[in-house]
Amino acid sequence: MLGIFPQGPKSPTCSNTTDNMIRIFIADDHAMFAEGLESLLSGEQDFNLVGKAGTAEETLRKVRMSPPEVLLLDINLPDQSGLEVCKQLREEMPDLKIMALSMFSDESYISAMLGMGAQGYLLKNTGKAELCTAIRSLAAGKTYFSKEVTDVIMRGLMENRTGANAAKEAPKVSRRELEVLRHIMDEKTTPEIAQILFLSEKTVESHRAALLAKLGARNTAGMVKTALHWKLLD
Amino acid sequence: MTCPLAPFEGGQGEVAKLNTVNLLPYQSLLKETIIGLLMLLLFSGNLAAQPEFDKHLSYQQIISILDNNSGQTTEALRNQALAWYHWAYYDEKKTGNSDNAFLYLDRSADRFLKANDTSAYMRVSSDLADRLVERGLFDQAFRIYHEALAYFNRKGSLYPATHILTRLNRACLSNRDTAEARKYREMYLENNKILQDTAIEIMMMEDEIGKLQKRLQYRGAKSISFRALKMAERKELDDLINRTQFSYAENCRLDRDYKTALEYYHLAEQSGPTQFIRRDIYHGLSETYSAMDSLRKANYYAIRYAQLGDTLLDMGRLSSLQELVVRYGTEKQRKVIESLQEKNMEVRSTAEMQEGWLYTLIVALFAVGLSFFFILRDYRHRLRTNKVIAAQTAALNLQHIRELEDQLKIDTMKSMLVGQESERRRIAQDLHDSVGGLLAATKMQVEKLSEKNGGSEQNAEWLKIKTLIDDTVAETRHIARNMQPNTLLQFGLATALRDLTSHFRADGMPKINFQQFGDFSNLDHNLALNCYRIVQELLQNSLKHAKAKEILVQITCSDNQLELLVEDDGIGYAADTIKKGMGTDNIAHRVQFLKGEINLQSAKGQGASTLVTIPLP
Numbered sequence: 001m002l003g004i005f006p007q008g009p010k011s012p013t014c015s016n017t018t019d020n021m022i023r024i025f026i027a028d029d030h031a032m033f034a035e036g037l038e039s040l041l042s043g044e045q046d047f048n049l050v051g052k053a054g055t056a057e058e059t060l061r062k063v064r065m066s067p068p069e070v071l072l073l074d075i076n077l078p079d080q081s082g083l084e085v086c087k088q089l090r091e092e093m094p095d096l097k098i099m100a101l102s103m104f105s106d107e108s109y110i111s112a113m114l115g116m117g118a119q120g121y122l123l124k125n126t127g128k129a130e131l132c133t134a135i136r137s138l139a140a141g142k143t144y145f146s147k148e149v150t151d152v153i154m155r156g157l158m159e160n161r162t163g164a165n166a167a168k169e170a171p172k173v174s175r176r177e178l179e180v181l182r183h184i185m186d187e188k189t190t191p192e193i194a195q196i197l198f199l200s201e202k203t204v205e206s207h208r209a210a211l212l213a214k215l216g217a218r219n220t221a222g223m224v225k226t227a228l229h230w231k232l233l234d
Numbered sequence: 235m236t237c238p239l240a241p242f243e244g245g246q247g248e249v250a251k252l253n254t255v256n257l258l259p260y261q262s263l264l265k266e267t268i269i270g271l272l273m274l275l276l277f278s279g280n281l282a283a284q285p286e287f288d289k290h291l292s293y294q295q296i297i298s299i300l301d302n303n304s305g306q307t308t309e310a311l312r313n314q315a316l317a318w319y320h321w322a323y324y325d326e327k328k329t330g331n332s333d334n335a336f337l338y339l340d341r342s343a344d345r346f347l348k349a350n351d352t353s354a355y356m357r358v359s360s361d362l363a364d365r366l367v368e369r370g371l372f373d374q375a376f377r378i379y380h381e382a383l384a385y386f387n388r389k390g391s392l393y394p395a396t397h398i399l400t401r402l403n404r405a406c407l408s409n410r411d412t413a414e415a416r417k418y419r420e421m422y423l424e425n426n427k428i429l430q431d432t433a434i435e436i437m438m439m440e441d442e443i444g445k446l447q448k449r450l451q452y453r454g455a456k457s458i459s460f461r462a463l464k465m466a467e468r469k470e471l472d473d474l475i476n477r478t479q480f481s482y483a484e485n486c487r488l489d490r491d492y493k494t495a496l497e498y499y500h501l502a503e504q505s506g507p508t509q510f511i512r513r514d515i516y517h518g519l520s521e522t523y524s525a526m527d528s529l530r531k532a533n534y535y536a537i538r539y540a541q542l543g544d545t546l547l548d549m550g551r552l553s554s555l556q557e558l559v560v561r562y563g564t565e566k567q568r569k570v571i572e573s574l575q576e577k578n579m580e581v582r583s584t585a586e587m588q589e590g591w592l593y594t595l596i597v598a599l600f601a602v603g604l605s606f607f608f609i610l611r612d613y614r615h616r617l618r619t620n621k622v623i624a625a626q627t628a629a630l631n632l633q634h635i636r637e638l639e640d641q642l643k644i645d646t647m648k649s650m651l652v653g654q655e656s657e658r659r660r661i662a663q664d665l666h667d668s669v670g671g672l673l674a675a676t677k678m679q680v681e682k683l684s685e686k687n688g689g690s691e692q693n694a695e696w697l698k699i700k701t702l703i704d705d706t707v708a709e710t711r712h713i714a715r716n717m718q719p720n721t722l723l724q725f726g727l728a729t730a731l732r733d734l735t736s737h738f739r740a741d742g743m744p745k746i747n748f749q750q751f752g753d754f755s756n757l758d759h760n761l762a763l764n765c766y767r768i769v770q771e772l773l774q775n776s777l778k779h780a781k782a783k784e785i786l787v788q789i790t791c792s793d794n795q796l797e798l799l800v801e802d803d804g805i806g807y808a809a810d811t812i813k814k815g816m817g818t819d820n821i822a823h824r825v826q827f828l829k830g831e832i833n834l835q836s837a838k839g840q841g842a843s844t845l846v847t848i849p850l851p
Contacts, residue, residue: 028671030667030668032671032675033672033674036674037678043685076666076667081724103670103674103714104721106720106733109720112725124674125673125704127677128678128685152736174788176799176843176845200847209751209790210790213751214749
């Protein structure tokens with residue numbers, strides 16, 4: 001009786017796939033690149049290329065219909081960001097491994113992609129050997145990142161660490177802030193400082209706010225105390 | 235069978251709210267009523283559990299139901315759903331606006347769904363979807379239909395699923411998507427082979443009748459509605475008999491078979507119609523008698539129609555009544571009124587003309603006097619102040635010219651900057667999408683080739699080619715980033731600048747410290763882009779010329795201004811030695827364009843500090 005109602009997609013039956021092959025899906029809008037990737041991967045015995053797509057919409061549709069093990073996902077899809085695709089698919093299919101492929105090596109892209117649940121991030125100039133290793137790592141449940149990507153992540157972490165260790169070294173205060181600080185310690189008021197430094201009162205106020213934040217102080221007294229501690233005015 | 239739940243009749247004074255607010259054209263009104271009834275017939279097995287859709291609830295009652303049923307039990311959910319349902323119609327009636335009503339109906343359907351009340355869910359959701367269709371909001375309507383359909387399919391409930399299919403068919407027809415409509419029609423016809431349900435069959439006939447009426451094939455419509463009537467009579471479905479009688483009468487009237495029409499209108503009138511149908515019967519009777527030139531009777535039914543309309547609160551009745559009054563008002567009266575009006579006009583216009591002359595004369599005299607006065611005064615005044623005025627005018631003109639020049643400059647700058655940015659965007663896009671992709675593809679082909687030649691990873695020449703390609707890719711990426719910062723669009727100014735500074739983090743480079751204060755998430759994209767460019771140029775200047783060890787990049791966003799600070803501890807420069815290079819020019823232009831200020835501080839050997847302040851709108 002139910003046969004007469006509209007049906008959802010049928011679950012896929014992959015009779016031609018043996019269990020030990022890694023099923024791979026390529027999502028990239030650059031046809032030439034996708035083809036190159038395809039021909040590069042087709043030489044491998046344990047890879048089975050199950051499909052490819054050039055838009056986010058197509059990717060979502062095809063991957064949902066027949067989920068691969070590893071999805072090679074371009075961040076720069078024409079209709080929707082790869083970030084969004086990654087997020088959606090990870091929510092729907094927790095078992096799917098997603099490898100971001102990108103021309104971008106910006107930290108923000110990398111951390112955003114990791115935040116969306118991608119297990120790997122490769123730059124598009126990655127060689128074949130690395131690509132294959134990366135895919136196999138992902139299929140085995142591990143993560144994989146290009147060296148350049150790892151460097152970017154490490155640099156970001158290092159910077160954060162210096163941020164966390166800020167108490168051990170003097171806070172970085174700009175020259176203008178320093179001048180404002182000097183006048184504050186001379187008990188000058190905001191309008192007076194503004195007049196002396198040829199700045200607007202608003203700007204002086206914002207310098208003062210930045211100083212409070214950088215020196216981790218709640219009021220002028222705390223600010224002066226910290227400044228003296230670090231000998232900022234010497 | 236007498237239906238124990240003649241739903242639209244519930245409480246004579248409190249006519250079903252569902253219908254009182256429907257300001258539909260007459261034809262679809264009829265359809266709605268019939269469908270509403272059929273729908274309930276379909277569920278007659280479930281009658282005991284039917285929520286009280288048609289009971290009148292006051293605003294206080296609705297609120298108190300919502301207050302007292304906050305839980306998630308089936309009973310509470312059903313009460314909530316009912317309250318939202320009533321609130322929808324209450325709100326719509328009160329405000330004349332359906333937007334909230336849609337929202338509330340959606341909530342109501344949702345609660346019924348959660349309460350697993352299939353029939354109520356179907357009623358509310360299809361009601362909502364139907365109304366969306368009326369408003370032309372097909373996408374939303376289809377979404378609701380499909381949700382409901384999926385639900386019923388899951389539950390294996392064939393009746394409601396079929397019902398939804400008929401609705402979908404109708405909606406597709408309204409949306410002029412005949413192919414889809416045919417699909418759904420085939421589906422429900424198929425379903426009805428199993429159901430063999432008279433109500434649905436009659437509904438299908440109604441569809442057919444509607445179609446024929448549209449094509450003005452009234453004879454065909456008449457014969458089908460006669461078949462529907464006979465079918466209803468065979469099954470002894472009282473309400474269906476009443477409605478099919480009415481429908482048959484309507485079609486007879488349209489086919490100009492007035493005698494039969496009158497007979498069936500009167501039959502329908504006597505077989506206990508709802509107020510709703512009764513009103514339509516009066517309308518039909520009035521039309522029929524009017525067509526038969528029995529104006530007195532036509533007038534009688536028109537008035538009864540209008541009186542019923544009063545209780546039904548239908549807005550359409552007013553215009554209909556006026557129309558009827560004009561049509562049946564006596565010729566004599568109209569002529570008397572017309573002649574009186576003509577006379578009136580004549581008298582009035584003569585009076586107006588005489589009065590007009592007098593006023594014109596007075597005004598003319600006054601104007602002549604006034605202009606003499608002004609000419610004399612002006613002449614004397616001008617003699618005395620001629621010089622002052624000339625000087626002032628010159629000054630004003632000069633200022634005006636300056637303003638115009640400034641504006642022109644800003645406009646030119648704006649178009650230049652905008653043009654530059656769009657060109658950059660295009661080039662960056664091309665570099666990324668096309669050159670970048672091609673290079674990556676090239677590298678793959680090279681790899682494949684090298685593999686064919688014996689996997690000579692160590693071969694120096696192959697390696698060199700690959701390195702060259704890698705360098706080209708890196709360079710392309712670098713140029714593209716300079717052209718158009720992708721992260722700016724995606725993540726905003728602060729992140730984009732953080733990325734920018736992080737790209738210069740390497741051995742032998744100055745240490746760049748990036749700091750941000752405030753919230754940058756709501757900046758206008760153009761403003762953010764210009765700020766990005768300003769910082770980019772300033773940073774590049776420091777990197778290129780300053781020989782600095784450390785650079786501080788700091789951005790601060792407060793309520794009304796944005797500060798960009800780039801400071802280095804390099805060699806500095808004397809203020810008058812700044813080269814008028816492309817970079818500083820560009821910065822100055824952008825800052826001027828953003829109506830901001832630049833504050834430079836530097837001296838030989840003491841580093842440089844540039845602060846740009848930009849007011850926020």
